[in-house]
Amino acid sequence: MIEVYMLRLDERKAAALYPDMLKYVSESKQEAVRRFRRPIDAYRSLTGEILARLAISKRWQLSNNELSFCKNEFGKPLLDNAAIDCEFNVSHSGDWVVCAFGDCPVGIDVELMKPQDLSIAERFFAPVEYEMLMSLAGNRQLTYFYQLWTLKESYIKAVGKGMSIPLDSFSFLIKEDGEVAASLEAGASAAYFTQTFADDDHALALCTFQQTEPIFKELDYEELESLLSMLH
Known part of the structure; x- marks a missing residue:
């Protein structure tokens, strides 16, 4: 099964949730996010990783502490856990942040x-x-x-x-x-x-x-904030 999480960015709501989201990513990701000159770019990048963490935590029943990411030689983000058959990918542009995930x-x-x-x-x-x-x-x-x-x-x-x-x-x-x-x-x-x-x-x-009908789910900021409790 392939699922896609989608979030329409709201700069005001993203700014309010930014300090809380920052707690759930690695120190290296925090540093990378803080280097963005424009806040909206920081929000896009951070939200993309949060969506990936939420998706993986829910689908594969992993705690946030078990999630560590790496990249292949071409720069594709991967879950650094060979025991889990987990695939995901993130994109963001304009008003949208999206994350696709599944077992292929x-x-x-x-x-x-x-x-x-x-x-x-x-x-x-x-x-x-x-x-x-x-x-x-x-x-x-x-x-x-x-x-x-x-x-x-x-x-x-x-x-x-x-x-x-x-x-x-x-x-x-x-x-x-x-x-x-x-x-x-x-x-x-x-x-x-x-x-x-x-x-x-x-x-x-x-x-x-995988030849399957993907499931698209659009989240709002209230759902996103609620789901963050999954990452504790």
Whole structure:
């Protein structure tokens, strides 16, 4: 089973909960969070780890003290406990922080769909994707760009090899009914994709290696504060 926790950021509420959330992460994470120049960036980063800790604690019945994170050679965050078959991934952008988790590799990406110089697509997208993108008009073009971008990010995050996988080595076609057709690089494992929107301004994509319907749960700050007691 694949689950996704989603939280819409509220800067005032995040600031109020910030000191309490900070208590539940490692000293190195606390230091990293405090280095952000803008408070909102600190809130995004900290909330992402808190969502991961809550998800793992609840799903795998672990206390917060048992949770220690590391990264693979490509920078993908992992639970530093080989005895637990736990996979998770975090993303944040604009107004949203999201965390996907389950018992198979997962990758998730959320992006604020702000104005973009679409010439970047020619450099990073496969030719078939770029041609499709250029055939669209108006706002649909920008939306389709972010749909493709989040799909690509979700895939390389699920595989766990980051940008060592060229973004133009695999491609997607998003059909009119929203179905995603993927053409992955040679030798790739079968992957399954969900492309959706957190709201009108944020594209979101999920990649898993398990063919199952993901469960999305949107949390609010009252629930988040209540769930923090799980981490004691």
